[in-house]
Amino acid sequence: MLNNIIQKSFFKGLRQKVGEEQTKDAQKLFVEILEENKAWATDKPTEFNLIFTSMVLAAFRILKKYQYTDWEEIIRYCLMERTKKKQQFFMKLYLFFDRKPLKRIVKISKTKQVKHYGSQNFTHHIVKDTNQSFHLHVKKCFFFDFFCKHDALEIMPIFCSMDDIWGDLLLPHKHGVQFQRPQLLSKGDDHCSFKFDRTDAK
Known part of the structure; x- marks a missing residue:
């Protein structure tokens, strides 16, 4: 469906x-x-x-x-x-009601690792998981491998930018969480790095 x-x-x-x-x-x-x-x-x-x-x-x-x-x-x-505006509407609504969303973001990430990606064609390495930070490395990515196999790696930056639909809405000064992706397979790095860090941590 x-x-x-x-x-x-x-x-x-x-x-x-x-x-x-x-x-x-x-x-x-x-x-x-x-x-x-x-x-x-x-x-x-x-x-x-x-x-x-x-x-x-x-x-x-x-x-x-x-x-x-x-x-x-x-x-x-x-x-x-x-569909960007519609997707962002629900994200904005969620952020409005949850002003300190790191805990929920971590829960969603861990759920998606299983339901949306699985373990056979993606690898997810949690390198930091505390009350202040959640850092995740993806060394094997189905999307990257598929487009590489079909000589279409030009497409990968588009797939990577899909995370910006919701990532751009996370405002450190407002929501207390900073989202960064300092390494990406599509940029030639050996893994994708997803970093969520509390900016209001005391």
């Missing part, structure tokens, strides 16, 4: 940007990519992530085929910009 909703939303955005013909080409290619790479889906979380990445890879290849120089802007629109 969720997969269908996300696909419809993504391709609706693509249709708005490039028209019906190119969108149909991308949808057809998406099915082919998904079938060719079904062996990647070794657990339940990756079944969803494979659909997600195959959809984006298909759009990327079609946009390149038709020589869209603004392909990155188009994919960002399809993935994020169309």
